[in-house]
Amino acid sequence: QKEVEQDPGPLSVPEGAIVSLNCTYSNSAFQYFMWYRQYSRKGPELLMYTYSSGNKEDGRFTAQVDKSSKYISLFIRDSQPSDSATYLCAMHGSSNTGKLIFGQGTTLQVKP
Amino acid sequence: DTAVSQTPKYLVTQMGNDKSIKCEQNLGHDTMYWYKQDSKKFLKIMFSYNNKELIINETVPNRFSPKSPDKAHLNLHINSLELGDSAVYFCASSTASGGETQYFGPGTRLLVL
Numbered sequence: 001q002k003e004v005e006q007d008p009g010p011l012s013v014p015e016g017a018i019v020s021l022n023c024t025y026s027n028s029a030f031q032y033f034m035w036y037r038q039y040s041r042k043g044p045e046l047l048m049y050t051y052s053s054g055n056k057e058d059g060r061f062t063a064q065v066d067k068s069s070k071y072i073s074l075f076i077r078d079s080q081p082s083d084s085a086t087y088l089c090a091m092h093g094s095s096n097t098g099k100l101i102f103g104q105g106t107t108l109q110v111k112p
Numbered sequence: 113d114t115a116v117s118q119t120p121k122y123l124v125t126q127m128g129n130d131k132s133i134k135c136e137q138n139l140g141h142d143t144m145y146w147y148k149q150d151s152k153k154f155l156k157i158m159f160s161y162n163n164k165e166l167i168i169n170e171t172v173p174n175r176f177s178p179k180s181p182d183k184a185h186l187n188l189h190i191n192s193l194e195l196g197d198s199a200v201y202f203c204a205s206s207t208a209s210g211g212e213t214q215y216f217g218p219g220t221r222l223l224v225l
Contacts (some may be wrong), residue, residue, distance in 0.1 A: 032212050044203050045217030098143055098211020099168050102155040
């Protein structure tokens, strides 16, 4: 069993839909949670970063962390065709080595 | 202006060959990383250097050898290439205390025939 599980999709939604992307994890030591976005044939780029439990909002994006359930989510409101990409969750524990454990990534397509 | 750059972008080679991938960052970061992304887009860390010192060395075959001549550069040399080495290799960098915010390069697509 992988430390971080993420449904690879693909997920296809119409423009304007609310998108929910999720990851589950098994290591209770994880405290830092990130969402990276990766466009086709590009490197991942950091989208959202959350420490410990709670919500964080940035424009159309909301990241949620539920440590009790070992479950994190990324919500995209009013999705746009430009949101079409692969979304990778990532996390690590308290050690500051930068060793991120990534989920497999969910491929999202937003259709106009 | 590219923050993290990698060369080459594409690499096609025969089994058994030795090849190198170069990475440079102009962000002034102290920490650099190598990741491997397989065909299912699973991204896994291989190595990490902090100020030229190796700090992460995952279970990677010893055919893979990273080298950091200075903190702005991290190269990856691969000996005796195998079919299973075909993947996209990403270099990334971050500040020493900001491992959550990693800046990735564009990737090097390696195909071993």
